[in-house]
Amino acid sequence: PELPAARVRSLFLDFFREKHGHRLVPSSPVRPRGDPSLLFVNAGMNQFKPILLGVADPRSEMASYRRVVNSQKCVRAGGKHNDLEDVGRDVYHHTFFEMLGNWSFGDYFKEEACSMAWSLLTEHYGIPADRLYVSYFGGDSGSGLPADEETRQIWLDLGVPPACLIPFGLKENFWEMGDSGPCGPCTEIHYDHVGGRDASRLVNVDSPDVVEIWNLVFMQYNRELDHSLRLLPQFSVDTGMGLERLVSVLQGKRSNYDTDLFTPLMHDIHQRSRARPYGGRTGALDEQKVDMAYRVVADHIRTLSICIADGVHPGMSGAELVLRRILRRAVRFCVEVLQAPQGTLAGLVPTVTHMLGDVYPELHREADRIMDVINENEAQFLSSLQQGSRLILRTLNRMDYKHGVFPASVAWSLHRDLGFPLDLVDLMLEERGVQVDRQELDRLIEENQKVKSDQQAGVQSQVVLDILSLAELQRHGVPHTDDSLKYQYSLQ
Ligand code: ATP
Ligand code: MG
Ligand code: MG
Ligand code: MG
Numbered sequence: 001p002e003l004p005a006a007r008v009r010s011l012f013l014d015f016f017r018e019k020h021g022h023r024l025v026p027s028s029p030v031r032p033r034g035d036p037s038l039l040f041v042n043a044g045m046n047q048f049k050p051i052l053l054g055v056a057d058p059r060s061e062m063a064s065y066r067r068v069v070n071s072q073k074c075v076r077a078g079g080k081h082n083d084l085e086d087v088g089r090d091v092y093h094h095t096f097f098e099m100l101g102n103w104s105f106g107d108y109f110k111e112e113a114c115s116m117a118w119s120l121l122t123e124h125y126g127i128p129a130d131r132l133y134v135s136y137f138g139g140d141s142g143s144g145l146p147a148d149e150e151t152r153q154i155w156l157d158l159g160v161p162p163a164c165l166i167p168f169g170l171k172e173n174f175w176e177m178g179d180s181g182p183c184g185p186c187t188e189i190h191y192d193h194v195g196g197r198d199a200s201r202l203v204n205v206d207s208p209d210v211v212e213i214w215n216l217v218f219m220q221y222n223r224e225l226d227h228s229l230r231l232l233p234q235f236s237v238d239t240g241m242g243l244e245r246l247v248s249v250l251q252g253k254r255s256n257y258d259t260d261l262f263t264p265l266m267h268d269i270h271q272r273s274r275a276r277p278y279g280g281r282t283g284a285l286d287e288q289k290v291d292m293a294y295r296v297v298a299d300h301i302r303t304l305s306i307c308i309a310d311g312v313h314p315g316m317s318g319a320e321l322v323l324r325r326i327l328r329r330a331v332r333f334c335v336e337v338l339q340a341p342q343g344t345l346a347g348l349v350p351t352v353t354h355m356l357g358d359v360y361p362e363l364h365r366e367a368d369r370i371m372d373v374i375n376e377n378e379a380q381f382l383s384s385l386q387q388g389s390r391l392i393l394r395t396l397n398r399m400d401y402k403h404g405v406f407p408a409s410v411a412w413s414l415h416r417d418l419g420f421p422l423d424l425v426d427l428m429l430e431e432r433g434v435q436v437d438r439q440e441l442d443r444l445i446e447e448n449q450k451v452k453s454d455q456q457a458g459v460q461s462q463v464v465l466d467i468l469s470l471a472e473l474q475r476h477g478v479p480h481t482d483d484s485l486k487y488q489y490s491l492q
Contacts, residue, residue: 005247005261008125009071009359012100012241015120016069022102023065027072027360029310030096031319037178039319040075040307044101045177045217045238047072051105052182052219054233068103071243073306073360078322080178088296088333091255091282092211095326096303098243098359106234113216113237114154117189121214125250131192133199133210134160137174137185138167143229145174148185151218155187163199175217175238180225182232186217191249208282213249214241255280257295261355265298268351273340293337300330301345304374305352309366314377324377331378345378346371388418399434408440416448 016022028047032038038046048068050056056063076083077095086093104113121127134155139147147167155165167173176183192210219236221229244256251259257266258280266278281288307323314324327345334340349371357363363370395410406429414420422445429436 001251001260003247003250005243005259006358008247008250009098009100009243011124012120012243012246013069013071015124016067016102016116020067020102020116022067022069025065025068025070027070029362030073030075030307031310031312037180039079039322040077040312041072042074042076042079042081043177043238044070044072044074044099044240045103045182045219048103048105048238049177049182052232052236052238053222065103065105066107068105070101071359072099072101073310074099075303075307077303077326078319080176084322084326087299088292089282090208091257091280091295092208092242092245092248094244094256094299094302096299096306099240100243100246101238101240103239104237106236109235109237110151110218111154113218113239114151114187115158117214117216117239118158118160121189125246127191127249128195129159131195132160133164133166133190133192134187135166135168135173135190136187138169140170140174143170145170145185148173148187148218151185151187161199175215176223180223182219182221182236182238183223183229184218184220186215188212188216189214191245193249193254208254211245213245215239257298262298264351264355265301265348266294268348269294269297269338269340269344272344272347273334273338275338275340289337293333296333297330297338297345297348300326301348302352302356304330304345305349305363305370306356306360308370308373309360309362313373327374327377328381331381335382342378342382343375346374349374384418388414388420391418396434404434406434406436408437408444411436411441412444412448 013024017024025047028041030041032041032046035046035049041047045052048062048065051062051065073096075096076093078084083093084095087095102113102116121132122129136151136155137145137148139145152165152167156162173186173188174183175186190210190212194209217238217240219238220232222232224230244259244261247259247261248254248256253259256262257278269275270277275290275293278294279291281291303326304323307319312319312323314320314327316324330345334344335342338344349367353363353367353370357367391410391414395406399406411422411425411429414425415422422441426436
């Protein structure tokens with residue numbers, strides 16, 4: 001492409017570093033350090049939270065930061081910012097993405113932040129101004145927060161037409177890191193991939209045509225644990241722009257997956273599978289599921305590589321459980337939709353490290369380990385999947401269907417030994433017109449409740465709905481359409 005992603009990234013960093021005196025701070029690992037409120041790092045600002053709150057150790061280097069720029073590895077799966085369900089369905093939400101950001105800690109504020117952003121987008125990157133829409137905080141009467149008229153005026157002065165300035169409420173334009181933490185009104189820049197529309201008639205900027213690219217947050221408050229807002233000791237600017245979305249704009253693509261951040265992966269997946277090439281389709285039809293599978297696998301292998309390199313392994317609780325789910329989902333799409341052989345996922349890792357390793361060198365260092373962890377977990381999953389479906393079928397075949405009651409001991413074994421959640425076992429049997437021996441199963445559950453540790457109980461409530469395979473859904477009468485995938489998601 002004319003402007004490769006690597007160049008888009010470095011232009012951003014150079015603009016703030018060289019032109020506007022920002023210090024370049026490397027990305028933090030995606031595993032949050034000392035912040036139990038987070039599963040994964042979900043924004044560039046996470047590592048700067050102590051400065052925003054005014055509690056950075058005065059002897060630390062961080063305490064001296066005034067203007068900072070960086071490109072942060074972010075994961076949004078689980079927690080407050082959870083995009084897992086959108087991934088693969090749309091073409092601009094990923095579980096892993098890179099967030100480009102600039103910060104002012106008690107230095108410049110709204111006016112400079114907006115004008116730098118506008119100049120970077122329209123002058124340096126050359127995005128036509130008439131394709132940009134800007135939202136700002138329109139106030140919230142419930143919490144007594146006033147509209148951010150100041151920001152609206154700043155945009156007007158920068159030449160944004162009134163019709164392209166849109167007020168939104170708390171949900172869209174008051175950014176919060178999590179249930180607690182720094183927050184404040186924000187103003188977001190959206191790009192219209194279509195153009196030529198009557199701006200005054202644009203009511204919703206949250207469509208696949210008009211995609212948010214950059215969020216400028218004016219950090220003024222801390223959301224306390226009791227949910228009240230406390231004014232911060234100093235006001236800061238915190239911005240975040242998704243690299244993948246920016247690159248799609250600059251490469252003239254409607255989809256992030258059609259940019260050079262993903263096309264080598266799509267190609268690699270095709271080489272390794274028996275599926276047709278990636279076609280870029282979205283929607284609910286069966287045929288498009290192959291394209292969705294490509295997107296899911298491409299997305300998930302990046303996330304897996306980045307997380308494992310940073311020491312988050314698929315596991316049984318918290319972030320590790322989320323990663324386990326991501327791995328299992330990727331395996332399922334690989335095997336069932338793309339008909340790719342075992343080992344495909346790990347085989348994609350060199351392409352990921354090739355594309356991202358120069359920016360995040362830990363990928364190069366950890367490549368072998370990443371592949372080992374993925375292969376090991378894949379093998380484990382495939383084997384329990386196989387055993388589980390064999391066990392169900394064998395049992396069903398042995399039963400007298402019409403009057404049969406599925407033996408509680410088998411249901412329990414599916415759950416305990418193979419990780420099938422009980423409500424899923426119920427559901428699958430129900431779809432076959434049989435019921436589990438409820439009384440006996442309840443007895444088994446109760447009996448085991450006594451010995452079950454708290455930890456296991458926590459896991460049980462969330463875990464392993466991802467064990468269910470698409471093939472099994474079909475076999476058990478759930479139609480083979482996009483709905484069956486949706487159905488699986490809703491189970492998760
Ligand atoms: P959206 O409304 O599209 O979900 P957001 O408002 O949740 O985005 P922010 O928290 O404002 O996103 O993050 C700043 C920027 O990071 C966004 O403007 C967008 O460019 C990018 N971004 C956010 N979530 C994702 C994601 N899941 N995948 C790729 N880029 C993302
Ligand atoms: Mg979001
Ligand atoms: Mg948004
Ligand atoms: Mg936003």
